[in-house]
Amino acid sequence: MARFPELSGKRVMVTGSASGIGFSTAMRFASEGAFVFLVDRDAETLERAAKQHGNFRGSFVADVSSETDVVASFAKMDDILGGIDVLVSNAGISVRSACTDISYEQWNRVMGINLGGMFLCAREAARRMSSQKSGVILMTASTNGTEGHRWYADYNASKAGVVLLTKTLALELAPHVRVNCVCPGYVLTPMQKAEYTPEMLERVNEGIPMKRHADPEEVAALYAFLASDDARYFTGADLRLDGGETAGLYP
Numbered sequence: 604m605a606r607f608p609e610l611s612g613k614r615v616m617v618t619g620s621a622s623g624i625g626f627s628t629a630m631r632f633a634s635e636g637a638f639v640f641l642v643d644r645d646a647e648t649l650e651r652a653a654k655q656h657g658n659f660r661g662s663f664v665a666d667v668s669s670e671t672d673v674v675a676s677f678a679k680m681d682d683i684l685g686g687i688d689v690l691v692s693n694a695g696i697s698v699r700s701a702c703t704d705i706s707y708e709q710w711n712r713v714m715g716i717n718l719g720g721m722f723l724c725a726r727e728a729a730r731r732m733s734s735q736k737s738g739v740i741l742m743t744a745s746t747n748g749t750e751g752h753r754w755y756a757d758y759n760a761s762k763a764g765v766v767l768l769t770k771t772l773a774l775e776l777a778p779h780v781r782v783n784c785v786c787p788g789y790v791l792t793p794m795q796k797a798e799y800t801p802e803m804l805e806r807v808n809e810g811i812p813m814k815r816h817a818d819p820e821e822v823a824a825l826y827a828f829l830a831s832d833d834a835r836y837f838t839g840a841d842l843r844l845d846g847g848e849t850a851g852l853y854p
């Protein structure tokens with residue numbers, strides 16, 4: 604369903620686009636007529652995903668925590684599409700662990716992907732968008748980056764970092780380049796499903812005011828809006844899309 608005609612022909616990179624929120628976002632931009640370049644570290648799933656829409660114009664296997672991989676991804680997109688108009692920096696991982704069980708290796712891995720990867724992709728996009736004096740950078744943070752949640756100390760710290768990275772880049776890149784992040788609450792994606800038994804899913808749903816998880820398509824819809832001209836005054840924003848999860852004091 605195309606809602607934003609101005610997105611037609613825009614060159615869009617989505618990271619973590621082989622699955623979940625990233626895949627739905629890539630599909631949404633493609634259905635708006637944008638030309639989408641998919642980046643993911645999972646070669647097999649990415650190859651399958653890249654065949655799902657005619658407006659998927661390229662894909663690249665890359666680990667966003669590797670500077671070499673990120674630089675190569677943007678170079679490949681430059682070759683194929685001649686540049687970038689919109690970045691949706693979304694790749695991320697989470698590992699449920701008590702804070703006392705988090706090894707420093709795990710801490711660095713989570714930080715390297717969730718925060719380091721966001722920085723590297725945003726930097727490459729910003730270099731291009733600053734010189735062309737236009738562009739939109741969007742990042743997937745989380746409500747885990749705005750409130751404390753047990754068992755995810757490394758993940759939560761990385762997502763809080765994404766919120767401040769967003770705000771800082773928004774200040775530095777205004778007025779030509781807009782930078783925003785989305786803080787989803789619970790979204791039913793493969794990453795999230797992997798953490799649940801059916802009973803856990805029911806219990807979590809009960810605690811969410813909207814009584815359900817978000818669909819990845821609902822996050823994709825917010826990204827399409829944020830990239831559109833209707834969102835032209837949005838920059839430096841962290842938008843919660845959480846079904847009311849963080850509206851009260853005791854979620």
Ligand SMILES: NC(=O)c1ccc[n+]([C@@H]2O[C@H](COP(=O)([O-])OP(=O)(O)OC[C@H]3O[C@@H](n4cnc5c(N)ncnc54)[C@H](O)[C@@H]3O)[C@@H](O)[C@H]2O)c1
Pocket residue numbers: 618619620621622623624625642643644645648665666667668693694695696697716720743744745746786787788789790791792793794795
């Ligand atoms: N699902 C949720 O409830 C939820 C809530 C808030 C935020 N998020 C965030 O949304 C983003 C997407 O999560 P999802 O739920 O769609 O998960 P997902 O596991 O379904 O998809 C994540 C994708 O990112 C890719 N990826 C992981 N590490 C990568 C790396 N180093 N380099 C490149 N690609 C990599 C994976 O291969 C996968 O295709 C993540 O940043 C996550 O933290 C998810």
